[in-house]
Amino acid sequence: MNRDMNCHEFLVLLDALPARSPGNDARDRLQCHADRCPECAVLLRMHEQLAAESPEELEARVPDELVQGMWSRLSPAVGGAPLVPSGIGRPRPGGRWLVPALAASVLALLFVSAFLFGALREAQGRERDLVAALEHQDVEAGMTGESRRPGRLTVWALRRALHVQSEFTPAQLRNLLEQAAPSLVVVSRERANVLLAKNFHWRALARRGARAGVRLEDGLTAGELIQLLASLGLNPRTKIPRARLIELLAR
């Protein structure tokens, strides 16, 4: 049968073909239709042009110097010198005492944490009772849900609110922060310095913040955190994991 195919059949056959080595018969049938239909001729050419090289072949053609030079181009901008000198990794005099001292510290920590664990369980129980009592008071005072005014959220309530879901979009996070007073300190100076000392990522964030006029090393208010988030230019569909936010807002 040598009947010419229509445009729909052409597209179906074009899609079904292996991208790079269509059989002669299929190629002839496509060409036969393309000779009569200028739009399909463009589609056939596009298909052949784009499939001319596989991703693997193209990767093999990437000039080596572009790949090798990438880190040296990036390194001044990322993971630069710490804003807060941590001293970690420097050789110290008397290093031979380090291992025994660490072992002793770990043992001491184990004893202390066993004691603290009991105390913590007790405190958590008291916290649950307190939350229940506060929620009861709120219901009695008619301050449920929407009747709460903005600017009332405390840091404690903010941290609790983070546990409602496992990840937040930038807009959800902004909404949450907007429920606190803009001047409310949500990241203390001490916490900020701990983050900056231990992780170059937080330092990168601090550099972004500095460009937006927000100094992470001084701690952050709710208003400043909103400003910092806006300066990151995150995709609205980005999901920020709760763990990262808890890490940021931890005491």
Next chain:
Amino acid sequence: MDDAQLTELARRVQGGDAESFRLLVEGETRRLIAMAYRYTGEWETARDLCQETWLKVDRRLFSYDPERPFRAWLVAIHRNTCVSYLRSAAVRHEQPASDEELARLSPPSAGPDAEERLQAGEFVARLRTAMARLSDSQLRVFTLVDLEQLGQKQAARALEMEPSTLRTTLHFARKRLARTIRRMESSP
């Protein structure tokens, strides 16, 4: 480097390990430059786009969830960078490309004959201009399936789209490109 290794490195970078970031960059740069080249047709520009992507990664790693595969997250950022370039390049280059530019755009396997290569380069340049005129969803589907040569099923998963919707969108994207290129060819 496989996906699990990349994700583990990204997790370490989040924990403050700058050396792991260097390993990530060295492991994935070739792939990213090759991908960007499909959008730009120029190695230097592809390298610049790759650099821009790594800077975005550095800035946004804060929001990366290590429970998800890192490569998919990285490629999504890089694709957005490339698509933004494509749209802005189309706005910048109102005038037709020079012969030298067109020759550079054509891959060496397009044909041994110089004239043939020039024509292929011209076609690719028109294709890039036409792509910038697609709608967002059409452009996303077309770039994944036809430009990056991802399978349709894989592309549908990456875009969180029904396969039937992807096929329809792809069909309209291709038809629109063909019409636009035809118009460009008939009025040089």
